[in-house]
Amino acid sequence: MTDIKCDLCIIGAGSAGLSIASGAAQLGRKVVLIEKGKMGGDCLNYGCVPSKSLLASAKTAQGFRTAEKFGIGAVEPDVDFAKVHDHIHSVIAAIEPNDSQERFEKLGCTVLREAARFIGPREVMVGADKVRAKHFVIATGSRPFVPPIEGLESVPYLTNETLFDRTSPPRHLLIIGGGPIGLEMAQAHRRLGAEVTVMERGTIMPKDDPELVEIVRQRLIEEGVVLHEHTDITRVGGQDGAITVQGQKSGGAFDASGSHLLVAVGRRANFESLDLEKAGVETHDKGIKVNDRLRTSNKRIYAIGDVIGGRQFTHVAGYHANIAVRNILFKMPTKNKDDIAPWVTYTDPELAHVGLNVGMADEKREKYTVAEWSYDENDRAQAEHANAGRAKVLVGKGGHILGCTIVGKNAGDLIGPWALAVANKLKIGAFTSMIAPYPTLTEVSKRAASAYYSPTLFSGKTRKLVSLLSIFD
Incomplete structure (x- = not known):
C-alpha cells in the first residue's frame, strides 16, 4: 500500500473535476485526481460533445430536404450512419487530449484510475493507495436515471x-x-x-x-x-x-x-459507492448536501457539479469549480448562485433561457412587464428563412432584467448577453443603448428591449411633449 499526501484530492475527472484540478495544479498545489471511468466524464464521452456532433450531422441532412426555399433543388440525403458514428467519435478524439491523463500529469497532478471510497474524514482508498488530503472535492457527476417500469x-x-x-x-x-x-x-x-x-x-x-x-x-x-x-x-x-x-x-x-x-x-447523482458516511458527509434524495459555498457537512470536503443534484449542466459544473477554487485556495467566501445559469435545448429551433420566465415569476409573485420581439420582423431571419422564433424578456421594478427566453435560430448564442445582464443585475436600457450590427439576429434582442419602452414612447403624453418641444424649432 502506498500513502499519498496532498493539498487537494479530486474525485471525478469530468467537467467539474478537471476544471478545478487544472486551476489548483497551475497554482502550485499538490493535486491528486481520481477517475474510475473515462477521462472527460459524461460531457466528452456520452453527453454534450457526441450529442451536438450528431445534431450537426442531422442538421446537414435536413438542409438537403429544405434547399428548395433557397432556389436549390431539394433531394433526400444519402445518410451513411456508420460514417455519422465516425464523425461523432472523431470529434470526441479531437477534444480528448484536453481532458487526458497525460495532460493533467504534465500539469503536475497525480492521476489515479480506480474507484475511490472514504475510510475516514480526510482519507480515501483508491485500489491499494491511501490518499490523505487537506481538502477533498467530490465531482463524480451523474448517470441516466432508469425509471421503475415493469419489464x-x-x-x-x-x-x-x-x-x-x-x-x-x-x-x-x-x-x-x-x-x-x-x-x-x-x-x-x-x-x-x-x-x-x-x-x-x-x-x-x-x-x-x-x-x-x-x-x-x-x-x-x-x-x-x-x-x-x-x-x-x-x-x-x-x-x-x-x-x-x-x-x-x-x-x-x-x-x-x-x-x-x-x-x-433525467439524471441521478453518483455517490453511492463512496462510503460517504465514513467521512461524515450527508446526502439527500437528489445528491450530496452542500451549503451555499458548496461545502458538505464535513468542512474539509466540497461537492460540485451534477453530484449535488442541482442544475446539471457542463457550464454549471465549471462555474462550481471556480467557486470551489476561491473558497479552498484563496479563502474567499464565495457563494454559489447557479440560478443565474442559462440553459439551452439544442433542437431546431433552439430554445434558450436564463433567469425567470413567466411561470417562475408568477410563483415568486414578482411584478414584471413582458417585452417581446419576433424573428419574422428580423431581416437576417427573413434572409435565412428562419422566421420561427421569438425573444421574450421579463423586466421588473426599475427596469431590471429578471429573465429572458429565446426560441429560434442560434438562440443558445443569443442568450449570452442576457445571461450577462441577469448575473450583473443590469437594466433593460443596457440593451437599447447598444448598437447591434445589421443584419444580424442580435437585433432581435435589441428590438425586444426597445419594445419595453414602446407603450411609453408612443403614448399620448409623449406625443404632446414632442408637439410642445416643436415650438422651439
Missing part, C-alpha cells in the same frame, strides 16, 4: 451512454422522456431517416415557457416526430428490433411499437 429490466434499451456507439440507424426509435435529451435525439434521428415516437408523462420541456415551447413542438410535428404527451408508461416488452410500450393516455389505453428504445427521463 424494462428485461428489454434491450438505450441511454445516452450507449446511444452514440451505434453504427446502424434504428428503424423506429421509441423515446421515453420529452426533456432536452429526448427531444434533441428525437429530431436528430428523425432527420437521419428513422421513425421516432416520443412519450412524455407530462408536457414536453415543462421547465420552459409553454408559449415558446409550442414553436418547438410544431416544428417537431412538422418533421414527422410523433409526440405523446400526458402519457403514463406502465409496461415495456419485446426484444431487440421489436419493442412494445404500453400505458395510459387521457384515461384510455396506450401502446406503441418500435425497433429500439431510448430512456431519457
Whole structure:
C-alpha cells in the first residue's frame, strides 16, 4: 500500500473535476485526481460533445430536404450512419487530449484510475493507495436515471451512454422522456431517416415557457416526430428490433411499437459507492448536501457539479469549480448562485433561457412587464428563412432584467448577453443603448428591449411633449 499526501484530492475527472484540478495544479498545489471511468466524464464521452456532433450531422441532412426555399433543388440525403458514428467519435478524439491523463500529469497532478471510497474524514482508498488530503472535492457527476417500469429490466434499451456507439440507424426509435435529451435525439434521428415516437408523462420541456415551447413542438410535428404527451408508461416488452410500450393516455389505453428504445427521463447523482458516511458527509434524495459555498457537512470536503443534484449542466459544473477554487485556495467566501445559469435545448429551433420566465415569476409573485420581439420582423431571419422564433424578456421594478427566453435560430448564442445582464443585475436600457450590427439576429434582442419602452414612447403624453418641444424649432 502506498500513502499519498496532498493539498487537494479530486474525485471525478469530468467537467467539474478537471476544471478545478487544472486551476489548483497551475497554482502550485499538490493535486491528486481520481477517475474510475473515462477521462472527460459524461460531457466528452456520452453527453454534450457526441450529442451536438450528431445534431450537426442531422442538421446537414435536413438542409438537403429544405434547399428548395433557397432556389436549390431539394433531394433526400444519402445518410451513411456508420460514417455519422465516425464523425461523432472523431470529434470526441479531437477534444480528448484536453481532458487526458497525460495532460493533467504534465500539469503536475497525480492521476489515479480506480474507484475511490472514504475510510475516514480526510482519507480515501483508491485500489491499494491511501490518499490523505487537506481538502477533498467530490465531482463524480451523474448517470441516466432508469425509471421503475415493469419489464424494462428485461428489454434491450438505450441511454445516452450507449446511444452514440451505434453504427446502424434504428428503424423506429421509441423515446421515453420529452426533456432536452429526448427531444434533441428525437429530431436528430428523425432527420437521419428513422421513425421516432416520443412519450412524455407530462408536457414536453415543462421547465420552459409553454408559449415558446409550442414553436418547438410544431416544428417537431412538422418533421414527422410523433409526440405523446400526458402519457403514463406502465409496461415495456419485446426484444431487440421489436419493442412494445404500453400505458395510459387521457384515461384510455396506450401502446406503441418500435425497433429500439431510448430512456431519457433525467439524471441521478453518483455517490453511492463512496462510503460517504465514513467521512461524515450527508446526502439527500437528489445528491450530496452542500451549503451555499458548496461545502458538505464535513468542512474539509466540497461537492460540485451534477453530484449535488442541482442544475446539471457542463457550464454549471465549471462555474462550481471556480467557486470551489476561491473558497479552498484563496479563502474567499464565495457563494454559489447557479440560478443565474442559462440553459439551452439544442433542437431546431433552439430554445434558450436564463433567469425567470413567466411561470417562475408568477410563483415568486414578482411584478414584471413582458417585452417581446419576433424573428419574422428580423431581416437576417427573413434572409435565412428562419422566421420561427421569438425573444421574450421579463423586466421588473426599475427596469431590471429578471429573465429572458429565446426560441429560434442560434438562440443558445443569443442568450449570452442576457445571461450577462441577469448575473450583473443590469437594466433593460443596457440593451437599447447598444448598437447591434445589421443584419444580424442580435437585433432581435435589441428590438425586444426597445419594445419595453414602446407603450411609453408612443403614448399620448409623449406625443404632446414632442408637439410642445416643436415650438422651439
